[in-house]
Amino acid sequence: MKPFSKKHWILFVLGSSLWFPAAARNTERIIALADSLFRQERYDHAIKEYQRALYFNPGYRRAHITSRLGHTWFLRHDYARAAQYYDIALNLQENDSLRMELHFRKVLCQMLDKEYQFALIELFGMPETMPGYFRKRRDFYLGTCYYYLGSLEEAALAWEEALQDAPRERQQALNRLLRGRNKYYRPNPNTAWYLSLILPGMGQFYAGDIRNGINSLVLNTGIVYLAYTTAINYTVIDAVVSILPWLQRYWQGGFMKASDIARRKREENREELLMEVYSLFEEERK
Amino acid sequence: MILLNLKSMCTRKGLSVTFLIVFLCLPLYPQTQETDYYNLQNTLKFSDFLIRTRQYELAAQELERAAFLAPGNRGVQLKLLKTYRLGKQYHQSISTVERLYMNRLMEMPAEFGKEYLRSLILSGDYDRADYFIGTAGNLEQADRNNYTLSILLLKRNWEEARAFAAENLPVNMRLAGIAGESESIRYKSAGLALAMSAIVPGSGKIYTGKWKDGLISLVFVAANAYQAYRGFNKHGIESVHGWVFCTLATGFYAGNVYGSYKSARIYNNRLDEALQQKALDTFRSGL
Incomplete structure (x- = not known):
């Protein structure tokens, strides 16, 4: 008999399967249930199940669970908690685009919570160079924060930046809305x-x-x-x-x-x- | 099967490899066992986490399931009642106790009785709470005294509360202190405020601490009454000027008299409310 025979291989494969613990299988089932509840818009139950998965198996698919918890709290209009989970999720996410998306969602939550200063800090903390879609989105959010903070001039600059690749008539439309006499200051x-x-x-x-x-x-x-x-x-x-x-x-x-x-x-x-x-x-x- | 394979693999050369594989994999065997995250133990662990993070409504849902999994487990039932109370779901707590101790409410253990009473009192159902205190079999005398005194304080029956605290011992010292504090409350008499404003417009309001309102009222009523007097004096009873100012003065005067009465009541209510809130905070923090 060879030192590493066919039977050894079978034993090795069976033994290796032990490395995939049952805890992960169970957590996977809980996540599947939570995802299903989320799709059915039963957010209260979904929140509970996601938290259960996170509580019993904290390291397992943490990025997915925390981002889903962010979405769920967002849909429940609890923007402070949603921002908290988005923050955890974006730090765990390895995919750049997804991380950026989560970052924007966090900023959106802060804006909806009327925390415009904090939202500005987050926006300024984003990388200088980013894909066109995200750059436009950042400039739009920047403009919105400035707008609510009472600085129309800075809002206009940020929005113009966001629309710089847009057709000329759209840029002119924005200019008409924001420059000169406009609704922003009236009635005084x-x-x-x-x-x-x-x-x-x-x-x-x-x-x-x-x-x-x-x-x-x-x-x-x-x-x-x-x-x-x-x-x-x-x-x-x-x-x-x-x-x-x-x-x-x-x-x-x-x-x-x-x-x-x-x-x-x-x-x-x-x-x-x-x-x-x-x-x-x-x-x-x- | 593995054992059979082991037997056949126990040749001189294969022995070391077999032994190595088994040696590496055996310690992992326990983790192949399925862990049920919905069993009683894990449900309780998770509900504790939800309580710690103040998600009482979700915690109560978990504990309802735990109570179903462990019927008759008093610890679980009690935790469920407490969670309902912390989540301000008082009616759920009350109905759960009534479901658990149907027809034998008076025989329920003291811990359940106290939780039941807390929910009844916090939901404002003082009459049922009073009746339960009087008839429950397993409550200790100190608890009976404390809950009765709490009810009296929350109902703002200060005098009765003071008498009760003096006559019934033992009693919670903080509650007794609040009852004692009620003696130093200095109320404003609503009748006196009304009479004062009827005699000197605005003086009732000054009496209740609103001296600015009082002075303005005095000036308004006096000026308009004086104008009415001037009008009637100059043109007699048919003076339009006199009637206009007379109406204004009378309206303002009547409003001020009633306002003074109301102001005294609001003033007194504010004093009562402050003390009642103190009693409620003490009650909530646990007796």
Whole structure:
């Protein structure tokens, strides 16, 4: 008999199979179940099963599980936890494209959580050179962060950078949206405040709230008329003492409210403008 | 089969190779055994992890399964009740106890009784909690006292709580301290605030600590009342000016009187709420 016979080979193969532990097989089954639950959109159960796999076999397919946990928490709108898992997953991922994708998802979670400063730090930490698709995406995210942080100029620069390879008409459309007079700064709450200070209701009209404008105008006109009749029939001091507190209350209330209305309206306009910019990028993606 | 092969392979030359293979592979044999991650032991381990990471709802789902796998295991049942409570699923906790001890609620072990009481109290079902304290067979006297005192404090029955803490020993010192603190609460009389504002507009609000509101009210009512007086004095009862200011002054006066009454009630409620919150925090942190 040879020292390493056919039977030795059989024994060797059987013995080698022991190296693939049952724990891995079991974890694989749990992951398959979790993936199936994820596909069925039963996210609560999927989260539990992924966590079970991670808990009992922490080193097994960790990159896959943590990225799936990130997706699941993302779909449950828990962006802080999603970012946490994306962060673990991207550090484990060996494939460059997938790692980049996870990094962008992490940034998206931070943006959805309104953590724009942290998102900017992540974006600046990305490699300088990257494939065109990811570069455009980074510039778009950069622009969005700047936009929400109140710097339209920097947002415009980042978005222009992202659209530099786009057709000329799309670049012009972006320029039209962002340069010159645009929705980003309008209506100006300070202007609304001053307008209502000069003539009650004007600030509300300027901000586009006609109903509140008429209300403020009529109320304050009535009070002024009352002050006028009081001053005519009695004395100016009588008018000042009795009417001024009312006038002060409604007039001051009016211009404070005009400023609030303008601020709210400006937020709506900014959202609309961002959607218009986003649609340009959507067209570009198609 | 392997043993048979071993026998046939035990030639002089093959022996060392066979021995080497067996020697390398045998230690790995235990890991070929299937590990069931859903068995009772692993389920409990995993539920502990979920509790530690404060995922109480998911932990409760695991413990429900553990309770099913180990019917009658009191440790598991108790952990399940606790997890429901920590996850603020009080009604689930209550219904689980009632399912476990159907028709013999009063005979349940003390630990279950305490968990049941905690959930009843935290869900605000004080009447059932009171009844259970009075009828449960296995509760110790100290526990009965503590839970009764907690209920009195959470219901803001300060006087009764003080009397109870003084008459019934032993009692939790922190709860007794809160009951004692209630004696130093200085309430504002809503009736007095109302009367004060009725006599001098705004004074009721000043009494409840809102001196700015009070002063503005005083100026408003006085100025408008004075204008109404001037109007009626000059043009008699038909004075439009007088009626306009009279209406304004009356409206503001009535609003201020009612506002003072309400302000005193809000002031008192805030004091009660602060002490009630303290009692609730103490209760939650465990008696």
